[in-house]
Each structure stands twice: as C-alpha cells, then as structure tokens.
Amino acid sequence: MLALGKLLELTLTDHEPAEKTQVTPKGVRLRWLGEGALEVRPAESEDCGLDLLLSAGIHGNETAPIELLERLLHGVANGQIKPRARVLFLFGNPAAIRKGERFIEQDINRLFNGRHELSSGFEALRAAELEQFARVFFSKPERTRLHYDLHTAIRGSKIEQFALYPFKEGRKHSRRELARLAAAGMEAVLLQSKPSITFSAFTYEQLDAEAFTLELGKARPFGQNEQVNLDKLEARLVQIIEHTEPETDASLDGLKLFSVAREIIKHSDSFHLHLPADIENFSELSKGYLLAEDLAETRWVVEEEGARIIFPNPKVRNGLRAGILIVPDSGQRLE
Numbered sequence: 001m002l003a004l005g006k007l008l009e010l011t012l013t014d015h016e017p018a019e020k021t022q023v024t025p026k027g028v029r030l031r032w033l034g035e036g037a038l039e040v041r042p043a044e045s046e047d048c049g050l051d052l053l054l055s056a057g058i059h060g061n062e063t064a065p066i067e068l069l070e071r072l073l074h075g076v077a078n079g080q081i082k083p084r085a086r087v088l089f090l091f092g093n094p095a096a097i098r099k100g101e102r103f104i105e106q107d108i109n110r111l112f113n114g115r116h117e118l119s120s121g122f123e124a125l126r127a128a129e130l131e132q133f134a135r136v137f138f139s140k141p142e143r144t145r146l147h148y149d150l151h152t153a154i155r156g157s158k159i160e161q162f163a164l165y166p167f168k169e170g171r172k173h174s175r176r177e178l179a180r181l182a183a184a185g186m187e188a189v190l191l192q193s194k195p196s197i198t199f200s201a202f203t204y205e206q207l208d209a210e211a212f213t214l215e216l217g218k219a220r221p222f223g224q225n226e227q228v229n230l231d232k233l234e235a236r237l238v239q240i241i242e243h244t245e246p247e248t249d250a251s252l253d254g255l256k257l258f259s260v261a262r263e264i265i266k267h268s269d270s271f272h273l274h275l276p277a278d279i280e281n282f283s284e285l286s287k288g289y290l291l292a293e294d295l296a297e298t299r300w301v302v303e304e305e306g307a308r309i310i311f312p313n314p315k316v317r318n319g320l321r322a323g324i325l326i327v328p329d330s331g332q333r334l335e
C-alpha cells in the first residue's frame with residue numbers, strides 16, 4: 001500500500017510525510033495537502049467528472065466515521081478501490097482526534113461561513129484552513145460537487161442514521177440526492193430552513209456543492225464501533241468513488257423527512273433544559289410540554305403537532321444551539 005494511504009496514522013502522530021505525492025500502478029495520484037488532508041485524483045482518461053469531499057473528525061471523539069474514511073483510503077492506496085472521481089479526504093480537528101475529545105477550545109462546527117473571523121484560537125484557524133481546502137478542491141468549473149461530512153452523535157437515537165440537509169435561499173433540496181442517501185442506509189433527513197455555520201452549510205451555501213451532515217450512530221472511542229453498522233454507506237461510497245453507482249429512481253424508499261420547527265438557543269447560564277439526561281434523539285414531545293427556560297422568563301413550550309427533539313445539549317456555549325425541535329415534512333418542496 002502507498003504510504004500516503006496511512007493518512008490517519010500520519011494525523012494521529014502529527015507527522016508530515018517525506019514524500020507528498022505518490023502514484024499507484026494504475027495512475028491514481030495521492031497528494032498530501034496538509035495535516036489531515038489528502039487529495040485523490042484518477043488518471044485523466046478515467047475521470048468521471050465528480051468531485052467528492054469526504055470529511056470526518058470535525059468532532060474528535062466521533063471515531064466510526066474516521067475509521068470508515070481510513071478503510072476507503074486504504075482501499076484506494078492498495079488498488080482495491082479504483083477511483084474515477086476526484087476525492088478529498090479531510091480529518092477535521094486533528095488535535096481533538098488525538099485527544100479523543102469533541103473539541104479542544106471550541107466546536108469547529110460552529111465556526112464556518114465567516115464565524116472563524118470573529119473568533120481566535122487554533123480551532124478558528126483550522127476552520128479557515130478547512131474552508132480553504134474545500135474552496136480550492138471545488139474550484140474546478142463544470143464538475144459535479146458532493147460533500148458528506150460524517151459524524152456520530154453524543155446520545156442514542158430512535159432513528160440511528162440520518163442526514164441534515166443545509167439551506168440556501170432560492171435553492172431547492174434535491175429528491176435525487178435524498179434517494180441516494182436512502183440507498184446509502186440513511187433512514188431520515190432533516191431539511192434545514194435557514195443558513196447555518198456548519199462545514200456542510202459552508203460547502204452548500206458558498207461552494208455550490210450538494211452537501212450533507214451524516215449522523216451515523218453513537219460516538220465511541222477508536223476500536224469500539226462494532227455497533228455502528230456502516231456497511232450500506234461504505235458500499236455506496238465505493239460505488240460513488242468508482243462511478244459504478246446503480247441508477248436510482250427518485251423513490252425515497254421509506255425515507256422519513258423532517259423540517260426544523262425551531263432551534264433552541266441557549267442565551268445565558270440560567271438556561272435550563274427540562275429533559276432527562278439520557279433522552280434519545282427523535283424522542284417525541286407533546287404539545288404544551290415546557291422544554292426549556294432561560295433568563296428574563298424566556299420559556300420554550302412545545303406548540304407543534306408531532307414535535308421531536310434532536311441534539312439536546314444544555315452544555316453548549318451561550319448563544320449556540322442547545323437542541324432542535326423538528327416536525328414531520330411532506331417533501332412537497334423538493335425538486
């Protein structure tokens with residue numbers, strides 16, 4: 001296997017490879033771009049015109065997706081996977097990955113779309129660097145752009161694998177991309193309804209990529225991910241990379257759709273979330289339920305029929321999202 005296939009090892013040991021570019025016997029070029037960043041380029045005659053960005057480890061303790069990217073990269077480097085797409089592999093927060101923590105100083109996934117400019121510290125610098133890697137990668141005209149940012153969640157979930165689809169004014173969510181996600185094992189998609197400051201929102205809003213955050217199970221340390229079954233996603237990603245994906249019809253194959261009713265924002269240290277600590281994502285909340293309270297007698301009461309909660313987290317910094325209240329979506333606005 002080409003040494004650059006060991007991007008995870010290089011990243012975990014904080015090593016820069018002596019040789020920055022290597023080529024497989026079939027002419028696939030691997031190029032180390034910087035810490036945790038590697039570009040794969042097929043021979044020109046093989047190139048199918050797709051630019052695929054695969055990122056993981058934006059949160060350092062979410063190891064199953066990092067292990068998945070490592071398997072894909074090994075496959076490319078040892079010739080078992082035959083890429084026909086350009087692929088950029090990114091490990092988002094190397095320092096946090098080395099420590100096995102979600103972040104060191106602040107959550108990188110709240111620093112995109114300009115937010116890093118208002119902040120300081122190495123995570124702000126890394127967010128700027130990740131934006132630049134993505135900007136350069138997606139700068140080639142007339143190519144198809146796709147980004148999957150892979151995560152696992154802090155808590156268990158009634159729906160194990162799901163995607164979050166960013167929002168941009170005037171741009172419609174694609175039924176074809178949803179069908180592709182269903183084929184990759186996603187059981188649900190949350191259609192966002194306002195701009196955001198996450199990595200997938202950046203590539204969607206600013207770089208014109210189809211982009212998704214994928215939530216793939218519960219976060220666990222390296223080597224302890226037997227319960228996170230990524231077989232379907234992995235098989236689909238190999239097909240996308242090799243350009244052997246079967247034509248999907250537009251059928252969403254039982255995929256559940258949700259939209260955001262409200263984001264719960266923590267405004268102060270007085271914020272209190274009235275949910276059990278072990279509540280699972282997608283738990284239903286009944287109308288009238290007092291979900292949270294904050295200073296100045298702010299009360300978050302559930303008003304929506306069929307409401308569910310995802311990502312409840314009262315420990316976030318003031319000003320950030322402490323949960324999302326979601327409702328079922330009919331999919332009528334899909335393109």
Ligand SMILES: O=C(O)CCC(=O)N[C@@H](CCC(=O)O)C(=O)O
Pocket residue numbers: 059109151152153154155164198200213310311312313
């Ligand atoms: O489990 C949780 O509370 C958070 C899991 C996680 O990291 N989710 C992503 C979602 C990103 C998005 O909204 O697209 C995050 O919170 O950054």
Ligand SMILES: [Zn+2]
Pocket residue numbers: 058059062151152153
């Ligand atoms: Zn995450």
